[in-house]
Amino acid sequence: MGRVGFTTTIPVEVLLAAGQEPVDLNNLFIAAPYPQAMVDQAEEAGYPRTTCGWIKGLYTAALTSDLESVIAVMQGDCSNTQALMETLELQGINMISFAYPYDRDPQALKASLYKLMDHFGVSEAEVEKEKKRLDQVRHLCGIWDELTWKHNQVTSYENHIKLVSTSDFEGNPQRFATELEQLIDEAQQRQPETGKVRLAYIGVPPIFTDLYQVLESLGARVVFNEVQRQFSMPYKTDNMVDQYISYTYPYGAFARLEDMKEQIQKRQVQGIIHYTQTFCYRQIEDMIFRQKLGLPFLTLEGDKPGKVDARSRLRLEAFINMLK
């Protein structure tokens, strides 16, 4: 069984059906002992200082992990991925491209999916079978999420880390599910944590390593992790195409907005933190969310991996204080 890396969430069922171990390069990068050293390494190779820290981390992660190939998501994620793919190819990495259709057209998505299945030599039936198996794991993720916002028994960080890990299920969905079941049992015994400011976290996962801990220490709880939750595919769908059409993240700001509005209301959110990465085009989309969501809104920018800097901390503190 080989390991296959990818640059953002892809139809992981295809890799599992092919007997490959899925590896989300983002998780590999940010969970590394010294993620900043990986950014430095990419900059030494020639990556400009003025590009996204994640892209640089992904570059080094792909080069320093033993991977059979890397799937680059060329549409529906990050516009820098093309150059990332090309520079990795330059280093001899076997690259495969995947694209989510911008117009969310099921036929176009199906074509993309079939191309990926062909590459790995798996059939539709095999992939749908994997989907059925993952449906059960995803159901557990839904329980975990509900324990966060409804029962206040799971912390902001615990919610983030488990949901963000569903892009690759830490390489092994079965093991992931077993551990999550135990965690659910344990969390259900806890005293609910109430009286904190209820926040939504929207945008890509943070490059800060202690953001959730900082927010909790300032008297807030993140009860909605938008993109992380999307990674866990919290929908009831009959097939692969339906599932990856329901997935909001690759289809632009307005596709995401509908999901956000619904969840923010349902989860009684008091304020929104929109995280954007320095040098990312999503900083422009900030205008849309700020205008359309109609709740107190803080835009938080992160550049390098590491702890929340003093200035961001000051802004978070003032924001939470304002909502108390």
Place this chain on the structure above:
Amino acid sequence: MIGIDLGSRQVKMIQMQQGQVIRREMADTIGFYRQYGRVRDGQLQIDLLEAGWSGDQVVATGYGKMAVSITGAQQIPEIQAHALGAVFQSQRNSFTLIDIGGQDSKVILIRDGKVVDFLTNDRCAASSGRYLENMANVLDISLEELAGYDQDPAEINATCAIFGETELVARIVEGFSLPQLAAGVNYALYHRLAPLLKRMDSDLLVLSGGVALNQALTRILERETGREVLTLPDPQYNGAIGCCVFGGI
């Protein structure tokens, strides 16, 4: 009641009694930490007794409060301290507070005496006191003189307190006069603030922080926004005054 604002450049200390300021002091941040700070358990601790301030309740704010602990002090967020200080000093309840300090600027929307929204500038020191200091230095004039010019500005886009210098030198070479260059610098500061102000608009703009002493900025703000602009009586001490207000004066 003693209020301390541990700023990035200056430490401001205020003592108040029955609503009146009875003592004020400003010190260079680095010098102050060096002189009165002791590292204990990996954290810088400041002994106010040693600094000559004692016998009163202490409330602190500012950048420094995360890393520095002041013996016996209560700590409050900076935005809150500035808002409290501005409401107290201006005797007004609804306005947009523009605080421009040594290394950053904040725009705070205040309604009925409470913070309802705020924005801060980019990470760098553009649109801060440091930018003005550097530019005055290049022009070889004092900050007071720089503050005298607001007409016929040379175009300066200054996105950086350091590279702004290069741009200024280029304009000097192009033959712009000193008044035009100085006005250009003041306008550059305004242009950095303008997008923040657009999102945090009020009929009244209140200025605090050291840069509030720049008269040219006040005039530019009045002219460009058409709003009433008020400079607080004690702009540099506003955060420290806010601490005293929080503590109860």
